[in-house]
Amino acid sequence: MSTTTTRAYNFNAGPSALPLEVLxxxxxxxxxxxxxxxxxxxxxxxxxxxxxxxxxxxxxxxxxxxxxxxxxxxxxxxxxxxxxxxxxxxxxxxxxxxxxxxxxxxxxxxxxxxxxxxxxxxxxxxxxxxxxxxxxxxxxxxxxxxxxxxxxxxxxxxxxxxxxxxxxxxxxxxxxxxxxxxxxxxxxxxxxxxxxxxxxxxxxxxxxxxxxxxxxxxxxxxxxxxxxxxxxxxxxxxxxxxxxxxxxxxxxxxxxxAQGGLAQVEKNNEAKAALIYDTIDNSNGFYYGHAEKDSRSLMNITFRVADEELEKKFLQEAKEAGFVGLNGHRSVGGCRASTYNAVPVEACQALADFMKQFQANNQ
CATH class of the missing domain: 3.40.640.10 (Type I PLP-dependent aspartate aminotransferase-like (Major domain))
Known part of the structure; x- marks a missing residue:
């Protein structure tokens, strides 16, 4: 029996998500x-x-x-x-x-x-x-x-x-x-x-x-x-x-x-990352990224919420909504979504939707 319905949106930086089929x-x-x-x-x-x-x-x-x-x-x-x-x-x-x-x-x-x-x-x-x-x-x-x-x-x-x-x-x-x-x-x-x-x-x-x-x-x-x-x-x-x-x-x-090899995996990773980066870039500064655009990672999306108190609220509400691992590394703080190969596009879409809704609720 599939355990899909009980799976978290896992954005942990490592150990990280594994393909459900493999598990x-x-x-x-x-x-x-x-x-x-x-x-x-x-x-x-x-x-x-x-x-x-x-x-x-x-x-x-x-x-x-x-x-x-x-x-x-x-x-x-x-x-x-x-x-x-x-x-x-x-x-x-x-x-x-x-x-x-x-x-x-x-x-x-x-x-x-x-x-x-x-x-x-x-x-x-x-x-x-x-x-x-x-x-x-x-x-x-x-x-x-x-x-x-x-x-x-x-x-x-x-x-x-x-x-x-x-x-x-x-x-x-x-x-x-x-x-x-x-x-x-x-x-x-x-x-x-x-x-x-x-x-x-x-x-x-x-x-x-x-x-x-x-x-x-x-x-x-x-x-x-x-x-x-x-x-x-x-x-x-x-x-x-x-x-x-x-x-x-x-x-x-x-x-x-089975995904189609590394060429297809790369396309999948580009599409997943784009969902989140586009949300950051279109937020009018509500969210902002750490990395310069030409150096952005497809694996680890690091960002901040412009207001520190709102950032704490964002991370808490994201946790309550089933998103795991969005806290930035303890040495730098902020937020981080790790979108490795096994993180499904549905998780990235769900995060993008959550980010947009959070912004709408807190502007």
Missing amino acids: EKAQAELVNFQGTGMSVMELSHRSATFEEVHNTAIANLRKLFAVPDNYEVLFLQGGASLQFTMIPMNFLKEGQTANYVLTGSWSEKAFKEAKLFGEAVAPISTKDNKYKNIPTDVEVAATDAYVHITSNNTIYGTQWKQFPNTGNTPLIADMSSDIMSKPVDIEKFGLIYAGAQKNLGPSGVTVVIVRKDLLENANGNLPTILNYKTFADNNSLYNTPPTFGIYMLGEVLKWIE
């Missing part, structure tokens, strides 16, 4: 997966049954995201935050610099970790503009081991529309909050990483897509579990992986394919 399939298979008499959570990660789940998820990710053969697809743990550490450990060598483009809090955190392992610089930052925009270009030095960007900024609601050209210097991107929300030219990147809990599944799985030649030239004298090559050489099965998370990720990938 219902997982519910149906929870205690007896493919006739095994066990849940997928109970399967041995060395079993043929789980290996098929694991390999199918990797194959489908490769297919949907058009990942070239000279890249590895890895499933890790520890979230993007562990990647902040693993990247400089593996790729920042003596005599080199790590180049970080600062566009928000998460790029700041990544930069902070890199400085623990070597020389890290941040020649470009939009902090002076309160992280309202994405830079138009990057600066690359001959000594740069890599250039690191955050493709979408959940807290400030900004997103790279065109990725920078870094030449022979590997471009590394934290895509935690917009991975697989649109087609991407993977060959622009040396490494992409993303926590799954925005667009790809539940929390617990971290996807890493890394060019093989980078692995071959990475630092070798590392703890085994912090070496990317460990996971590449063992099909991400060196130790027990997050089996349920990988199963769910695989089901979300099947759902993305």
